[in-house]
Structures are given as C-alpha cells and as structure tokens.
Amino acid sequence: MTTTSRTAARAALPRVRLYETVRTAHLERAHELAPASIVYRRRRYDFDDDLARGLDLVEAGPLRAARVLLRSDVRELEINEPLMVSSLRRTALALAAVDLRRLLRRPRTLVVTYAIANDDPFRPPARPGLRGRLRRLLDARLIALVARRVDRVVLGTPAAQELYAARVPGLLAHAEHVLLPALPTACGCGPLDAHDPDEVLFVGAFEERKGVPQLLAAWPLVHAARPTARLTLVGKGPLADDVHRFAAERPEVTVVVDPPRPQVHARQRRAAVAVLLSQRTRTWREQVGLPVVEGLAHGCAVLTTTETGLASWLREHGHGVVEPTAAPADVAAALLALLDRRRPAADVLADLPDVDGRLAADTWLLRAR
Missing domain, CATH: 3.40.50.2000 (Glycogen Phosphorylase B;)
Incomplete structure (x- = not known):
C-alpha cells in the first residue's frame, strides 16, 4: 500500500x-x-x-x-x-x-x-x-x-x-x-546488557516542560558526588542554546542534536539511567512520556516526576520518582541513588509485560x- x-x-x-x-x-x-x-x-x-x-x-x-x-x-x-x-x-x-x-x-x-x-x-x-x-x-x-x-x-x-x-x-x-x-517489552534493536554504569541520558525536546532546567541545575551536584558520571542530552528545542552553553563548560556533558533513530536507540542501550523531569503547564501534563517508555524498553532505570501517569508503577518497581518542584539537591540525590544501585538491564526488563x-x-x- x-x-x-x-x-x-x-x-x-x-x-x-x-x-x-x-x-x-x-x-x-x-x-x-x-x-x-x-x-x-x-x-x-x-x-x-x-x-x-x-x-x-x-x-x-x-x-x-x-x-x-x-x-x-x-x-x-x-x-x-x-x-x-x-x-x-x-x-x-x-x-x-x-x-x-x-x-x-x-x-x-x-x-x-x-x-x-x-x-x-x-x-x-x-x-x-x-x-x-x-x-x-x-x-x-x-x-x-x-x-x-x-x-x-x-x-x-x-x-x-x-x-x-x-x-x-x-x-x-x-x-x-x-x-x-x-x-513496553524489551526493544529488539540490539543487545541490552552493555549499560555503562556512569551514563545518564536525557532524550526529548529541550523545553522547560520536559524538565531540562531542573536537570541542568541538579547535574553539577551529581558530578561533584560522582566524578565518573556522564550526561548525554539528545534532542532539540527552544532551550538548545542553554543546553549547549552548559555542555561547553563541562567535558562530561555531551549534546546530540536530533540524531537518526538508530543512534538514539544505541545511546539508550548504553545508558544506565534515563531522565525525564516533566513539569506541568497551564494546559499540559505528561501522560506517559515516550522517553520513559523507551528507557524501560532498553533496560534503563528511570528518574521522572509525579507528573507522568506511570509514576505509581515506576515507584512500585524500584525507579526514581520526585516531585516536579523538587530542589536540585533532591533531584541529584535520587539520580545518584539510581546510579549507585547499578541495576542490571535484565532486572528492569523482568518487570515488563510479555506483550x-x-x-x-x-x-x-x-x-x-
């Protein structure tokens, strides 16, 4: 057709x-x-x-x-x-x-x-x-x-x-x-057992509602406590200049602008933690969050906010959930806890449905x- x-x-x-x-x-x-x-x-x-x-x-x-x-x-x-x-x-x-x-x-x-x-x-x-x-x-x-x-x-x-x-x-x-x-079920894009335990990934629009400012504010605290931690931000959007300025001062931060889907999947296979700190607006609230679903499908631990409709499920299954107004120190603490846990991809995938x-x-x- x-x-x-x-x-x-x-x-x-x-x-x-x-x-x-x-x-x-x-x-x-x-x-x-x-x-x-x-x-x-x-x-x-x-x-x-x-x-x-x-x-x-x-x-x-x-x-x-x-x-x-x-x-x-x-x-x-x-x-x-x-x-x-x-x-x-x-x-x-x-x-x-x-x-x-x-x-x-x-x-x-x-x-x-x-x-x-x-x-x-x-x-x-x-x-x-x-x-x-x-x-x-x-x-x-x-x-x-x-x-x-x-x-x-x-x-x-x-x-x-x-x-x-x-x-x-x-x-x-x-x-x-x-x-x-x-x-989701496990993504079939490639082997899902090669996570880098220090890699944190953001995928999505560089917008306030996707929690980009909150992530950038918390990251220096994460890196100070764990100098081996690295952050990759994948996407594009109105806050792109802010993201690039932030990364220019921090060698452990990488920005990838709107790459092809296979490259996104490759980074999701490598990341230990996927982050989406969704923020409610006057007319919008995160329903699920595609980066949350894709992170799970690649065996990532997930850090998100109570704004996603899956917040209760994520909390019950060992992922990180914070309030959207959480202070940078609290966001950093939640992210560090997930990194320190070093949760295997197989453990994350075991909680997902068969279909x-x-x-x-x-x-x-x-x-x-």
Missing part, C-alpha cells in the same frame, strides 16, 4: 484511527498495530517520511476529516480520548459523520479509544471569567457527548483510570473497559464483536 495523498477523498481501510498529530513514534507503532487508515490533522517536527511508506495516511482538518469519514466504509473508528479537550470538536464532528452513515443503512461503527489523560481539564483556570466558564461548560457537554458514543476503552495508566472514574464516570459505567498499563501495552490494548479494543 502506498501512502495516501493529502487530497484523498476517503480512507482506504475499514479501520480508521483519528489522530490530532502524527510523529515518528506513531508511524513506528502503526507498522506494529493492526492495519488501519490514519486520518490526522498535522505532522509533528519529527515526522519521518520513510516510516510513512506503506501506511494509509490522510491529512485533514476537522471538517474535511468528517467528510472523509462520511464517504468511507468505516467499520471501526479509534478516536482521541474524551478528555483530550484540544481535539474535542474534531472528535465530535467525526462521530457525527460516522453516525450519519447509519441513515444510509450502513452498519453501526464500533467506536473505541485509548485513554492516558491524567490532567484534569476542569481544574481552576489561570484566567477565570465568563468566557472561561462558558468554554468549560461547552467542553463538559462535548466530553459527555463523546463519551456516550464510545463502545470500548482501554485505560493506559493508573492515573488515567483515577481521572476518568472521577470526571467521566458515565464512560466507565456503560463502555467495556480495562486497565492495561502503557508499558507491549499498546499492542495489547489494540488487540483488546478491536477484537471481534
């Missing part, structure tokens, strides 16, 4: 996934999941055209996506989860389109969703006012509307399960649902009716 052009009038496959954005990780996963057309709004900066080959991709805004679905033979539709407020209107339009097909005596579309949200969209806004209250009222009604149309839902993190039980109990009351943590959590979710969501 060739990649569908952005002007495609319909999805080629009866199974459709509705995405807000598509990035390299989505494309990699799409080759593993059951075949499906992907209707998406925009590409992320790391969209890999080579990985897009062989996938049926349709780039479409909200109205056009609805038209594509209306014209397509959609038997199964995976939507963005109801608490993903940024895509609520697009999702509601898509559901209206597939339900309109029933007037043409087409089979009812099975609607499923994979839920990993852990940020309450109804927490106090930064700028309360009439406009904000009206927006929240509309969002609440759309969330309820979308939730009522969902037939099956997989909850990908304990935090998501708690949030939906509190905020959208109707979804869990009527839809088939199950908790399948978003955990990748997202693949297991896909199988459960799209099993025969």
Whole structure:
C-alpha cells in the first residue's frame, strides 16, 4: 500500500484511527498495530517520511476529516480520548459523520479509544471569567457527548483510570473497559546488557516542560558526588542554546542534536539511567512520556516526576520518582541513588509485560464483536 495523498477523498481501510498529530513514534507503532487508515490533522517536527511508506495516511482538518469519514466504509473508528479537550470538536464532528452513515443503512461503527489523560481539564483556570466558564461548560457537554458514543476503552495508566472514574464516570459505567498499563517489552534493536554504569541520558525536546532546567541545575551536584558520571542530552528545542552553553563548560556533558533513530536507540542501550523531569503547564501534563517508555524498553532505570501517569508503577518497581518542584539537591540525590544501585538491564526488563501495552490494548479494543 502506498501512502495516501493529502487530497484523498476517503480512507482506504475499514479501520480508521483519528489522530490530532502524527510523529515518528506513531508511524513506528502503526507498522506494529493492526492495519488501519490514519486520518490526522498535522505532522509533528519529527515526522519521518520513510516510516510513512506503506501506511494509509490522510491529512485533514476537522471538517474535511468528517467528510472523509462520511464517504468511507468505516467499520471501526479509534478516536482521541474524551478528555483530550484540544481535539474535542474534531472528535465530535467525526462521530457525527460516522453516525450519519447509519441513515444510509450502513452498519453501526464500533467506536473505541485509548485513554492516558491524567490532567484534569476542569481544574481552576489561570484566567477565570465568563468566557472561561462558558468554554468549560461547552467542553463538559462535548466530553459527555463523546463519551456516550464510545463502545470500548482501554485505560493506559493508573492515573488515567483515577481521572476518568472521577470526571467521566458515565464512560466507565456503560463502555467495556480495562486497565492495561502503557508499558513496553524489551526493544529488539540490539543487545541490552552493555549499560555503562556512569551514563545518564536525557532524550526529548529541550523545553522547560520536559524538565531540562531542573536537570541542568541538579547535574553539577551529581558530578561533584560522582566524578565518573556522564550526561548525554539528545534532542532539540527552544532551550538548545542553554543546553549547549552548559555542555561547553563541562567535558562530561555531551549534546546530540536530533540524531537518526538508530543512534538514539544505541545511546539508550548504553545508558544506565534515563531522565525525564516533566513539569506541568497551564494546559499540559505528561501522560506517559515516550522517553520513559523507551528507557524501560532498553533496560534503563528511570528518574521522572509525579507528573507522568506511570509514576505509581515506576515507584512500585524500584525507579526514581520526585516531585516536579523538587530542589536540585533532591533531584541529584535520587539520580545518584539510581546510579549507585547499578541495576542490571535484565532486572528492569523482568518487570515488563510479555506483550507491549499498546499492542495489547489494540488487540483488546478491536477484537471481534
């Protein structure tokens, strides 16, 4: 199958996934999941055209996506989860389109969703006012509307399960649902038993929300206590200048800007600890954290914050979890504890499931009716 052009009038496959954005990780996963057309709004900066080959991709805004679905033979539709407020209107339009097909005596579309949200969209806004209250009222009604149309839902993190039980109990009351943590299996990219016990790795966007300032503030304390420790920062982003200035003064720090994926995997195989100190913003909270998942898949110990939806699982399985406001000394202490433990990759991998959590979710969501 060739990649569908952005002007495609319909999805080629009866199974459709509705995405807000598509990035390299989505494309990699799409080759593993059951075949499906992907209707998406925009590409992320790391969209890999080579990985897009062989996938049926349709780039479409909200109205056009609805038209594509209306014209397509959609038997199964995976939507963005109801608490993903940024895509609520697009999702509601898509559901209206597939339900309109029933007037043409087409089979009812099975609607499923994979839920990993852990940020309450109804927490106090930064700028309360009439406009904000009206927006929240509309969002609440759309969330309820979308939730009522969902037939099956997989909850990908304990935090998501708690949030939906509190905020959208109707979804869990009527839809088939199950908790399948978003955990990986061991990556098959190469041998995972060659960790450097002094190597610490950050992979991700050089942004405040990814905890880059917190990591840079803690690192001098880590290196002072453990002079053999080394830090590699892989990525790019608005804080790139700060990262490069920091590394220029510290020979034990290496910066790698946006390398090819095989190089990222090679560094993950070598690192002892993967770090992602996620910080909440006014409109965003880390759901899982791809660097967390990839670190686990390569047998790394993980240091993260309570912001990720997997925080409770990570804490229970011997990884480091700190508050997002933790002082540099506390972050350094947590990182040093993981380095000192010298946890073997095999020990980390032993805690992971036999089937990748997202693949297991896909199988459960799209099993025969």
